[in-house]
Amino acid sequence: MLKVKNLQKNFGNLRALDNVSLEVEGNSVVGLIGPNGSGKSTLFNVVSGFYEKDRGEIYFKGERIDGLTPDAIAKKGLCRTFQIAKAPEKFTVLENMLLAAERQVGENPFAALFARRRINPVEKKNVERAIELLEILQLIDLKNEYAGDLSGGQKKLLSLGRIFMRNPDMILLDEPTAGVNPTLTMQLIKVIRELQKKEHKSVLIIEHSMKVISSICDKVFVLNFGQVIAEGTPDEIQQNDKVLDAYLGCA
Amino acid sequence: MTIVNFIIYFMIMVGIYALLSMSLNFQVGYAGLINFGQVVFFCIGAYTSSLLATKTGLPLLFCFLSAMIVSGFFGYVMSIPTKSLKSDYWAIATLAAAEVIRLVALNEGWLTGGPFGVMSIPQPLQSLFSMENYPLFYLLLVAMCVVGVYFCLTLITDSPFGRDLKAIREEEDLCLSLGKNTRALKLQAMIVAGMVGGLAGALFAHYITYISPENFWPIETFLMWAMIIVGGRGNHAGAILGAALIQLFNVSTRFIGAYVALGSDSMASLRMIIIGLLIIIFVSYRPEGLIKEKKKVYHLRTSQEE
Numbered sequence: 001m002l003k004v005k006n007l008q009k010n011f012g013n014l015r016a017l018d019n020v021s022l023e024v025e026g027n028s029v030v031g032l033i034g035p036n037g038s039g040k041s042t043l044f045n046v047v048s049g050f051y052e053k054d055r056g057e058i059y060f061k062g063e064r065i066d067g068l069t070p071d072a073i074a075k076k077g078l079c080r081t082f083q084i085a086k087a088p089e090k091f092t093v094l095e096n097m098l099l100a101a102e103r104q105v106g107e108n109p110f111a112a113l114f115a116r117r118r119i120n121p122v123e124k125k126n127v128e129r130a131i132e133l134l135e136i137l138q139l140i141d142l143k144n145e146y147a148g149d150l151s152g153g154q155k156k157l158l159s160l161g162r163i164f165m166r167n168p169d170m171i172l173l174d175e176p177t178a179g180v181n182p183t184l185t186m187q188l189i190k191v192i193r194e195l196q197k198k199e200h201k202s203v204l205i206i207e208h209s210m211k212v213i214s215s216i217c218d219k220v221f222v223l224n225f226g227q228v229i230a231e232g233t234p235d236e237i238q239q240n241d242k243v244l245d246a247y248l249g250c251a
Numbered sequence: 252m253t254i255v256n257f258i259i260y261f262m263i264m265v266g267i268y269a270l271l272s273m274s275l276n277f278q279v280g281y282a283g284l285i286n287f288g289q290v291v292f293f294c295i296g297a298y299t300s301s302l303l304a305t306k307t308g309l310p311l312l313f314c315f316l317s318a319m320i321v322s323g324f325f326g327y328v329m330s331i332p333t334k335s336l337k338s339d340y341w342a343i344a345t346l347a348a349a350e351v352i353r354l355v356a357l358n359e360g361w362l363t364g365g366p367f368g369v370m371s372i373p374q375p376l377q378s379l380f381s382m383e384n385y386p387l388f389y390l391l392l393v394a395m396c397v398v399g400v401y402f403c404l405t406l407i408t409d410s411p412f413g414r415d416l417k418a419i420r421e422e423e424d425l426c427l428s429l430g431k432n433t434r435a436l437k438l439q440a441m442i443v444a445g446m447v448g449g450l451a452g453a454l455f456a457h458y459i460t461y462i463s464p465e466n467f468w469p470i471e472t473f474l475m476w477a478m479i480i481v482g483g484r485g486n487h488a489g490a491i492l493g494a495a496l497i498q499l500f501n502v503s504t505r506f507i508g509a510y511v512a513l514g515s516d517s518m519a520s521l522r523m524i525i526i527g528l529l530i531i532i533f534v535s536y537r538p539e540g541l542i543k544e545k546k547k548v549y550h551l552r553t554s555q556e557e
Contacts, residue, residue: 048428049427050424050427050428069427070424070427070428071426071427071429071430071431071432071433072430072432074427074428074429074430075430079428079429079430080428081428082424082425082428086422086424086425086428087422088417088418088421088422088425089421090417090421090485090544091417091418091421092546092547092548094549095414095417095547098411098414098549099414099415099418099426099429100429102430104411105411106410106411106412107410107411107412107415107431107436108412108436108439109407109412109439109440109442109443111410111412112406112407112409112410112411112412112413113403113406113407116406119410119411123411123549127549144546144548146546162429166429166430
């Protein structure tokens with residue numbers, strides 16, 4: 001599904017990504033872990049087109065996507081969330097959900113003026129789907145509140161909601177459960193897992209909680225100082241010396 | 252000038268400025284495009300329509316439409332640098348663009364008449380009305396344009412396109428991450444805004460019947476900004492209210508001039524100082540303007556249980 005080959009990204013003299021290669025197969029959940037500053041979010045930013053790479057190749061569904069703009073990559077079915085959840089201030093929760101919907105009618109002024117009849121049924125369908133998802137995410141009572149007024153955890157939920165609404169082939173989740181309470185976290189994990197199983201989606205997830213990682217991931221990559229230092233099943237990497245060393249700092 | 256005529260003149264000018272401030276509000280209040288060169292649409296609309304009318308004698312309807320198209324095209328041209336310039340730098344570029352066009356109008360005398368401007372611009376359907384009734388007809392024409400534009404812009408901003416624009420204003424990266432081509436959306440928004448601004452320019456030119464580069468100083472943009480700051484952004488009614496209030500203020504100080512022993516020069520400066528103060532007061536104490544942006548609530552008649 002997603003294949004990253006020898007990716008390199010520098011910020012001045014700092015090498016944020018150093019020859020990173022990894023592969024996410026279709027229909028799987030892959031974790032990406034590593035200490036702070038190890039390059040996880042940078043990798044997301046490069047893959048999703050927000051940063052330009054310095055070297056390397058990125059393939060999605062067999063097509064090369066490095067060099068494309070973020071919106072073009074998202075259109076191909078590779079969508080991401082942000083570590084600091086984006087929450088447009090003067091934009092209600094429901095509007096956020098509708099914004100994310102794919103294949104909308106009336107996204108240009110001409111259609112807005114002359115295709116009123118075709119817009120309404122699509123909008124109605126999208127509202128229905130948004131309501132369903134908001135119920136799952138327990139945001140339904142807040143549907144007409146401004147996203148800027150939500151708590152940090154709720155903003156995280158909303159960004160998941162937008163992604164589910166868009167329903168891409170592959171999702172990049174940047175710490176989706178940070179700041180979300182443990183009960184809801186486990187529910188979210190279940191939702192992500194179910195969605196992935198039912199619709200055969202692929203997920204690449206950055207997460208700090210080992211509990212989340214081991215309950216959801218088929219495979220894990222570990223980054224440290226911009227390099228992949230280990231890969232394997234959650235159980236395997238928990239016993240990997242290099243990984244323990246990176247996290248705990250003891251030889 | 253009788254008082255009735257003066258009121259008609261005043262209302263026509265309110266209507267023309269309402270179009271300009273609605274166009275500016277569409278850019279600023281919806282798409283978050285900080286345009287400091289709004290007067291350029293006014294200028295291009297006025298010159299296109301009046302030059303076509305005086306030099307070619309084409310039907311005025313055609314001149315009006317051309318004004319909208321040329322001005323809309325210039326909106327497209329202005330939107331091109333948004334891909335590489337961040338919003339504040341783009342704002343300065345728009346200021347420069349407006350000055351460039353004004354200077355072209357001032358210096359390319361063979362086309363625009365230079366500092367002498369364009370004179371004896373024909374008025375639409377003039378032969379059908381008497382001299383006394385004509386302003387009333389023109390007021391009706393302007394009012395129809397304002398209502399039509401209000402209606403169209405409302406349709407546009409209520410649509411998914413309007414939602415996308417608002418999202419760009421709030422979080423452009425989020426839009427990109429959801430697959431929105433924000434460049435194309437901004438471009439379309441600028442074309443719409445340009446067309447509305449061009450219409451206002453044409454209406455102005457054919458009403459005043461004489462235009463020159465003097466009409467299109469950057470200070471006009473400043474007035475339009477004052478209108479949307481006072482009236483409120485993110486809704487079209489606010490732009491119209493702001494246009495009416497600032498125009499009222501502009502005109503009323505002209506009357507005061509008759510009673511206060513100040514030269515017309517110092518009166519004009521004083522007016523600008525007071526409008527500047529008004530902006531400061533609004534920005535500090537009521538930043539959302541007189542009419543607040545409404546929260547968009549979707550009616551959920553589809554699910555019966557709720």
